[in-house]
Structure formats: C-alpha cells, structure tokens
Amino acid sequence: MALKPAAIHQFHTGSAYGDGVTNGMLFTRQLLREMGFDSDIFCIQIAIELKNEIKPVRKHRDSPDQVLLVHHTNGHNHGDWIKSLKSRRVMVYHNITPAEFFPAQSPMRELCDLGRAQLVVQRHRPARGLDHDHVRPADLAQPRAQLLHVRDRGREAD
Secondary structure: OOOOOOEEEEEEEEOOOOOHHHHHHHHHHHHHHHOOOEOOEEEEEOOHHHOOOOEEHHHOOOOOOEEEEEEEOOOOOOHHHHHHOOOEEEEEEOOOOOHHHOOOOOHHHHHHHHHHHHHHHHOOOOOEEEEOOOOOHHHHOOOOOOOEEOOOOOOOOO
C-alpha cells in the first residue's frame, strides 16, 4: 500500500440517528474528507434519517490500497466478510456494555458476550486498533491486543 491510501472508509454493522458511534463516524468522515481523503461510511443497517449519509455495505468496493476503519461494538455475524477484505483494516473499539447489565434472556446479553469473544479473535487481524473508550482489561486479557488509546497516547508509528 502506498504511504497515502487511496481512500479511508468506515464500516459498522448498524447506524442510529443521534447515536454516539454513528456521530463519531460522521465526524471522522468529515475530518478525513477535509484532509483530502476519499471517505465513505458503510453499514448493514442504515437508519432512515441517514440514508443520504451512509451507504449500504454492498456498495463498498474493496481494494488493497484503501484503509477500512472497522467500528467494533456488540457482536455480529459479519466477521467472515471483514476477514476476506483486501483493504488494510483498523479496528475502532467503542466499548461493550458488560453482559451482566442485561437480563439473562435478553438478546443484548448474547450480543455483548459475542462482541467480547470477537474482540479477542480479531486481536491479530487488524493492522491497528483505535480505542474510543478505555478498554476493560478483561476484554483483552489473553493475550493483549495492540490498541491505540487515542486520548492517551495519540498516533503511534508503524
């Protein structure tokens, strides 16, 4: 990949109008575009209010000269697609609510557990990782993933 990627796109499984993750993606896209990058946001589920701001994932055109910021929150079933990409992937971690905050039969509890399991599996796959929230040590305990704590350390060299 060239020093300057052809594009820096973002992916998240879903979007919600006014949601912190979605607002963060919109802000990041704005900054990337202001810096001269081609940048779009791709999601599986797109809130109706955002249909003109976010593209369906099927429109993503993968290329090894691009970077894809993969926003990780709760668990999902799109890991195989992410793993198959040629783009350089950067995980952006947004925190996962502890599963025990939800009732035992809640689907959210299962998604929280799945998200943590996927975080551990993904620790070797992305080129880098960004941490929007402080990572709970239990999330990454075995073995630790390399994450950039954007509030604490800023950008690290390759």
